[in-house]
Amino acid sequence: MSKIYMDHAATTPMRQEVLDAMLPYFGTEFGNASSVYGWGRRAHQALDEARDTVAELLGAAANEIIFTSGGSEGANMAIKGIAWAYQTKGKHIVTSAIEHHAVLDSVLSLKKHGFDVTVLPVDEEGLVSPATVEEALRPDTILVSIMHANNEVGTIQPIREIGAIVREHGAFFHTDAVQTAGVLDLNVGDLNVDLLSLSAHKLYGPKGVGALYCRKGVRLEPLIHGGAQERRRRAGTENVAGIVGLAKALELARQEQGAENERLTTLRDRLIQGLQKIPATKVNGSLVHRLPNNVNVCFQYIEGESMLLNLDLKGIAASSGSACTSGSLDPSHVLLAMGLTHEIAHGSLRLTLGRSTTETEIDYVLQEIPVIVERLRQMSPLYQG
Amino acid sequence: MSKIYMDHAATTPMRQEVLDAMLPYFGTEFGNASSVYGWGRRAHQALDEARDTVAELLGAAANEIIFTSGGSEGANMAIKGIAWAYQTKGKHIVTSAIEHHAVLDSVLSLKKHGFDVTVLPVDEEGLVSPATVEEALRPDTILVSIMHANNEVGTIQPIREIGAIVREHGAFFHTDAVQTAGVLDLNVGDLNVDLLSLSAHKLYGPKGVGALYCRKGVRLEPLIHGGAQERRRRAGTENVAGIVGLAKALELARQEQGAENERLTTLRDRLIQGLQKIPATKVNGSLVHRLPNNVNVCFQYIEGESMLLNLDLKGIAASSGSACTSGSLDPSHVLLAMGLTHEIAHGSLRLTLGRSTTETEIDYVLQEIPVIVERLRQMSPLYQG
Amino acid sequence: MYSDKVMDHFTNPRNVGEIADADGVGEVGNARCGDIMKLWIKVDNDVITDVKFKTFGCGAAIATSSIITEMAIGKTVAEAETITNQQVAEELHGLPAVKMHCSNLAAEALGAAIQDYRAKLASNSAS
């Protein structure tokens, strides 16, 4: 069995069609999109077309799309951008305990600047309840940021309902859609959001590029000041190739999304059912409101990283908590927020499926994991097997 | 004659060697550099190697290099990062009137947050004098930001001297080296800088990636909060392909820089001398302290954009002022700061040479420009020809 | 960014020049803003028979100057006076948003020339 990649929530392999769409802009069409001559105009047109594509897929207008360097920049831009633009209206921001650090740390960084922050709890399935959001809203609340789906446990939040409440209240609503873009339908009208961020590399596009939807009329203080690009909302020579790649990746994902989600859901459930047979194993996150590709379990008595290393030795790439926080030693803040103890949270394993995943791979993984778990448990002082 | 690209200060065509170095990371080596398994480790190693290359070329240590999404982000990160990290030490920032908007607008954006800003004048050649910097320094000055070479008129600033003064005074010193990276020797020790920003697409690398050098021990409040990437100084999944491309482009530039600068200087001087023969023409910027590839002139009585369009019709790509501010209608803030009147500043033309530039191209340009200038002057109500 | 029609008028501007014995002259804009338009008209029996222009400005400024000369010739003074910047832009198949102020300039210059013509007429009949 060749190497098995089951960490699609961390990043995805870029599609050949995406690279093909990008290549001209690394080659003859290298112009700066701000220039008036042919090379510049053609680059500008490529941006316009990409912007139209992204806008259409989100049910937005082209001038509501701001291209970014990825999901983290998008979240920072949305949150700090609203905070600084509307600070005279109020200085209260609401978010949830299971947000990606790009959101959580952006919000928390504003505390130092006199903003007041409410971090909402989630239930044991990892869901934010609209009622909790409603209770948290205050006259000085300017922004609520709740992620569309969680990157660790795959829980899909009731964004539409939360959005209606936030709008009714007169605050702005941002959703981090990095894990749902290319997977779920993202219509900003249906979702009742004012801002939505996404990242290309999570949907078989290039790393280092993303988009932020910002509803018409919503002001943003720029995060990156300078040139007049992106209607003065994001300075910097545009990454034309990357932006073209993002649009292509989104377009392809949308075309295949229906059939692919069905296929992944079947594989996901097969994997979950198989893993549940291992004793002292807990599946994390809602089984109903869940991304089609996410499996997250905790195996008691063992620690995540040693499991990952063993899986790697068997050719299986997986993750324990969010890949981008693996520099940290704390167990996942998401699992802790869902009420798991530190001890159990340390033993979490995330397997996220994708376009390359097959039933054969699922079955191989289901054959190897129990062996690894048993071996590590035999080594564990916590296990009284 | 095929199309002639003379706008290398706006952006450069990516080199084939750079694309070749990047391609694996768009393909099989797509891993997230934060992941523990093979794909992740190999991506991480590519980052390490790129970081070593960039660090070595700057005479810096690897952990002093922060990868960014380009020159604008680098400047914003340096300026706002120092401002917020050292605001208790002082709130005074010094910069010059001819900085790129990424620097100027970053500094000015801090005014709203209670920072005090001194914008230094330049002389008529576009030079910042070290004495002016020294006079501007105050006990509460925390940062000075002066560009290494100007993007419009190519003037090279006395960074080493300014750096010594700033260091002596105990403030931090940032230089925007976007126009000099890949052209001049950039040794952060020799330059006496604490922070230095550069951008790959100006040196035949990809758009949307850059680097910020930040001296060991200098703290930065992150511009983009979130994951633990770049030692917690810049969150976001790393653009591995882009970063590899940046390192490759810098490496190639360094190898060829000596011979290429000589070649370009000869071509540049030929072009300047030819243009000077046109009546009522002014060469902008120092002829001594000047980038080897920059030509900037003002033709009296005519307006820049109509000249650019005519040049484009003749297959010549050039710019009038900075490409990234061409969305604006104001004439170049750089030329105004150098004492030109609005009227004359509107008639500026920038021709920036590069690897593809040949003597034949220079001669073709020298043949076409006088015709265009004469034609537009005949149409101008200001011209009494 | 410019339409083919704009580029056509920019590349081959119609009616560039001056009219020595013009019946009206208008000048608008200033060099500080980067746009100056000067426009001469010849009127015969209340009909505009000739228009010439000189323009210091961007591509849009030159194209709008050129097209407005074509639009004005053959019209009565009263008709020509109603030409709006909107019409100029439409006649050119649109202009980029950032360039809309240039189309204002052309209609303004024509208006100024007509005003000058009227003023001359009034002072002539007064004398």
Next chain:
Amino acid sequence: MYSDKVMDHFTNPRNVGEIADADGVGEVGNARCGDIMKLWIKVDNDVITDVKFKTFGCGAAIATSSIITEMAIGKTVAEAETITNQQVAEELHGLPAVKMHCSNLAAEALGAAIQDYRAKLASNSAS
């Protein structure tokens, strides 16, 4: 990120298990932090003759546990007591910076086991 030596000890950890009639037992760390190390030693004539361990923890924790058993066996109790976390890391050809705290744990667990052995010795001779 891990050296080959770390991976070798992680993949084939030496001396995993318990010693039923151990002369000293040490346990350090806690589940909250994600690392628990338990170490049993057998001492004969002041020389450590056997060491066994059980570890709940990351790759570095398991590898350091494994290698410290090898380092300790054959040493006198006094010698074994001087093993530092630095030495453990060196013996493994280095550990990633973020993992250095794990090497502390292994030396601490051995130290705890030796202390337990000494305490038992003291109470035995006292009784």
